[in-house]
Amino acid sequence: MRPVIVVSQLRKTYGTGETAVHALRGVDLTVWPGEYVAIMGASGSGKSTLLNMLGCLDVPTSGKCLLDGFGVGRLNERQLALLRNRKIGFVFQSFNLVPRVSALANVELPLVYSGLRRAARRRRALAALDLVGLSDRARHLPNELSGGQGQRVAVARALVTGPAMLLADEPTGNLDRASTEDVRP
Ligand SMILES: Nc1ncnc2c1ncn2[C@@H]1O[C@H](COP(=O)(O)OP(=O)(O)O)[C@@H](O)[C@H]1O
Ligand SMILES: [Mg+2]
Structure with a gap:
């Protein structure tokens, strides 16, 4: 190991x-x-x-x-970007979701560089949303989600590539106590 x-x-x-x-x-x-x-x-x-x-x-x-x-x-820059995409999932204090597209499309985003076909990307993104308990919110826009749900979408997006590590910088810093319980592993 x-x-x-x-x-x-x-x-x-x-x-x-x-x-x-x-x-x-x-x-x-x-x-x-x-x-x-x-x-x-x-x-x-x-x-x-x-x-x-x-x-x-x-x-x-x-x-x-x-x-x-x-x-x-x-x-170099290119290799770093590749490493970031393949090995690292990052969750920020401000969720950094793309506001105009659905939760599902947000989670699919990191897979655009994966070489996977559209159907496979969709399947994986749905599985990641399911993992954080949000498969029933896949078609919702970020502003239609609660804070805790939004951050769980961000966690799904960070995990969808199967990264070696998940880094989170005060991921519950903008959430109230109940939503914090939602996000914590
Ligand atoms: N881009 C930057 N330019 C200059 N100083 C910075 C920058 N980012 C952080 N700092 C300084 O570095 C120190 C550490 O900051 P930071 O890593 O954000 O701390 P924390 O996340 O523990 O609150 C602070 O004194 C901060 O003011
Ligand atoms: Mg900080």
Whole structure:
């Protein structure tokens, strides 16, 4: 078994000189398959920065990051995009659903690059919606869903490609307590 995430001496500095912010100062982290890890810390302590590095949404200033065995530092933009699409599911605090299309179409979106045919994409997206208990809301638009339901659609969208890891940055931060219970695994 190999770790899904290996991070060593990860640093991220925003800006330079007097105004430089050292958001990460040498983070080490190993996550194994099946592990459920919560990163806790005060606002501004660097949680989102770390997740953005793990999700290949931003690049570290220095340090090493291996995702499912792949060294992120050596990849170009195209390879990074591919890695993101194949290996990583990301759920944000603001659900980031596409407002004008159905829940089902939102979940299908990451499969557009998969090479799957339309019918197969649809089947998979429906299965992912079923997994989060929303198959009966497939045709609804995002604004016709409750906050908790919207975030569950975002979780389905993150899982539909069968990623090696699911990253979530305060996924219940915009939800009330009952909806939070809806989203939590
Ligand atoms: N794009 C950015 N440019 C400059 N500073 C940033 C940027 N993003 C985050 N920071 C700073 O980095 C630190 C860590 O922020 P962040 O990772 O968002 O923390 P958290 O998610 O734990 O609240 C904060 O001091 C923040 O102001
Ligand atoms: Mg944050």
